[in-house]
Amino acid sequence: MSKKKARREAPEMILRVKLDLCSKDGNLTEALCLYNEARANGVQLNVHHYNVLLYLCCPNRDLSKEDEGNLTMLDRGFEIFKQMGIDKVEPNEATFTNLSRLAAAKEDPRLAFDLVKQMTEHGIVPKLRSYGPALFGFCKKGMADEAYEVDFHMRDNGVLPEETELTALLRVSSEFKKEGKVYEMIHRLRTTVRQVSEETAATITDWFKSKIASEIGEEKWDMEKVRKGFLEGGGGWHGQGWLGKGDWRVVRTTMDESGVCRSCGEKLVCIDIDPKETEKFAELLATLASQKEARTNFAKFQEWLQRQGPFDAVVDGANLGLANKHTFSFSQIARVVNELRQISPSKKLPLIILHQGRVSGGPAQNPNNKRLLESWKKGGSLYATPQGSNDDWYWLYAAVSCKCLLVTNDEMRDHLFNLLGNNFFPRWKEKHQARLKPSGDGLLTLHMPPPYSHVIQESKQGNWHIPTVTGDDLETPRQWICATRTRLHE
Incomplete structure (x- = not known):
C-alpha cells in the first residue's frame, strides 16, 4: 500500500473526513457519536478533530435560560475541551475562539474574556474574531467598563476593532451616558471607515437625539485650540470635545457638488494626505x-x-x-x-x-x-x-x-x-x-474626484456630518447625517 493511500485510510483521516461532513451539515448528534466511537477505539484525536466538535457545540442563535437541551450542548463542549487537555492536545486560536463563543452563548462574557487572556499565555496571538464573544457579550449586558477593558486588550495586542465592534462600543457608551467615550468612538469610526453602515448611522442618530447629548458640551471654548487641532489633524476634525449646548437638530441630507450641506449650509473640507x-x-x-x-x-x-x-x-x-x-x-x-x-x-x-x-x-x-x-x-x-x-x-x-x-x-x-x-x-x-x-x-x-472628503467631519463650530453607505454620488446622491445645534460661543 502506498504512503498516500495509507494516510487516506488511517482512522484519524477517516474521522476527520466524517467530522468535516458533520460540520458542513451542522450535525452535532452524529459528530458526538463519532467522537465517542473514536475514543472507545483508541483513535488519537488531533486539534482539528477537537475544533470541529467545539464549533458544532456552539449554537447558531441566542439561548434562553430555559433551553435545557442547548445548555447541555454547551456543557458538553466544555467537557470536550477538558478531555483535550487530558489528551495533551495543544489548543490553537480556533480552539479558544470556539470556547469563547460557547461562553458567550452561556451569557458569560467574563469567561469568554478569560479564555482570550489564556490564548496569550499559550503564546497564541488573538484575532479580531477571538474578542467578539467577550466584547459583544459585555455590551449586550450593559457592562460598559468591562467592554472598554476588552477594547484596550485588543489594541494592546495589535488587534484593531472594525465598524461592528466600534458601533457596539458606541451604543453601550450612549446608553450609559458616557459622553467622552461616545466622542472617542465616533472619532475612531472616522479613522476606521469612510462611510458608515445604516446600523451605525441609526446608533449615531439615537445619540444625537438623546437627552444627555443635549446637556453636554462646552458653552465657551478656546477657538485657537480648535483651529490648531483642525490644522494639525489635516482638516475635518479638531478633537477638542463637544462644543455648544442644547438640542441637536439631526436630519438626513445630501451635499451639493462643491461639498456644501443642503441642510445647514456648512461647507465640508478636503482632508489633506501627508x-x-x-x-x-x-x-x-x-x-x-x-x-x-x-x-x-x-x-x-x-x-x-x-x-x-x-x-x-x-x-x-x-x-x-x-x-x-x-x-x-x-x-x-x-x-x-x-x-x-x-x-x-x-x-x-x-x-x-x-x-x-x-x-x-x-x-x-x-x-x-x-x-x-x-x-x-x-x-x-x-x-x-x-x-x-x-x-x-x-x-x-x-x-x-x-x-x-x-x-x-x-x-x-x-x-x-x-x-x-x-x-x-x-x-x-x-x-x-x-x-x-x-x-x-x-x-x-x-x-472628477469630489472637492471634499467623504468621511465623518467635525467642524470648527461643533457641527457634525456623517456620510452613510446609501448612495454613491454617481447614480444617486450619497446620504449624510447632519447634526447641528445653537452655537453659544462668542
Whole structure:
C-alpha cells in the first residue's frame, strides 16, 4: 500500500473526513457519536478533530435560560475541551475562539474574556474574531467598563476593532451616558471607515437625539485650540470635545457638488494626505507588484515611468475601452484622452495602460486604431503590459507614484486591492479617482474626484456630518447625517 493511500485510510483521516461532513451539515448528534466511537477505539484525536466538535457545540442563535437541551450542548463542549487537555492536545486560536463563543452563548462574557487572556499565555496571538464573544457579550449586558477593558486588550495586542465592534462600543457608551467615550468612538469610526453602515448611522442618530447629548458640551471654548487641532489633524476634525449646548437638530441630507450641506449650509473640507504617506504607499505597491508580477517586467515599467513621467493623469485603458459598450472602443478612449489633455496643467497626454493583447489584436488591427496607437506610442503616453501580467498593478502604481488623477470605473474591491488595507488606500482613491458616466448621447462624461472628503467631519463650530453607505454620488446622491445645534460661543 502506498504512503498516500495509507494516510487516506488511517482512522484519524477517516474521522476527520466524517467530522468535516458533520460540520458542513451542522450535525452535532452524529459528530458526538463519532467522537465517542473514536475514543472507545483508541483513535488519537488531533486539534482539528477537537475544533470541529467545539464549533458544532456552539449554537447558531441566542439561548434562553430555559433551553435545557442547548445548555447541555454547551456543557458538553466544555467537557470536550477538558478531555483535550487530558489528551495533551495543544489548543490553537480556533480552539479558544470556539470556547469563547460557547461562553458567550452561556451569557458569560467574563469567561469568554478569560479564555482570550489564556490564548496569550499559550503564546497564541488573538484575532479580531477571538474578542467578539467577550466584547459583544459585555455590551449586550450593559457592562460598559468591562467592554472598554476588552477594547484596550485588543489594541494592546495589535488587534484593531472594525465598524461592528466600534458601533457596539458606541451604543453601550450612549446608553450609559458616557459622553467622552461616545466622542472617542465616533472619532475612531472616522479613522476606521469612510462611510458608515445604516446600523451605525441609526446608533449615531439615537445619540444625537438623546437627552444627555443635549446637556453636554462646552458653552465657551478656546477657538485657537480648535483651529490648531483642525490644522494639525489635516482638516475635518479638531478633537477638542463637544462644543455648544442644547438640542441637536439631526436630519438626513445630501451635499451639493462643491461639498456644501443642503441642510445647514456648512461647507465640508478636503482632508489633506501627508506626502510621506503617499511615498510609503507607492513603495508598498512596488513591493507587492514585484511579488505578484514577473519582477523584471515590473522593474522595466518602473524604469520606463521614471524616464517618461510624471503624468497628470493615468487611464485604465481596458476599463475605459469597454465602458458603456459590448465591444472594445478605441475612439471612446481617444475622446477621454483628449479631454484630459485639455484640462491638464502641462497639456501633456495622459498615460494609457493597455494589455499587450489589446494593442496587437482585435480592434487594434483597424487602420484608424493603428494610427491612434502609433501616435500614443510616439508621444510616450502608451504602455503595453506584457502577456500574463495584471495591468491593475501598473495603472495603480503609475497614478500613485505620479500623484495624479486615475481614470477608471473599477471599484477596486477585489483581492488585489484588499492587500492594500483600508487605511490609506480609500483616502487616496477618493482624492484621485475620476469616474465615467454614460450621458444621454451615448458618450461618456468625466466625473472628477469630489472637492471634499467623504468621511465623518467635525467642524470648527461643533457641527457634525456623517456620510452613510446609501448612495454613491454617481447614480444617486450619497446620504449624510447632519447634526447641528445653537452655537453659544462668542
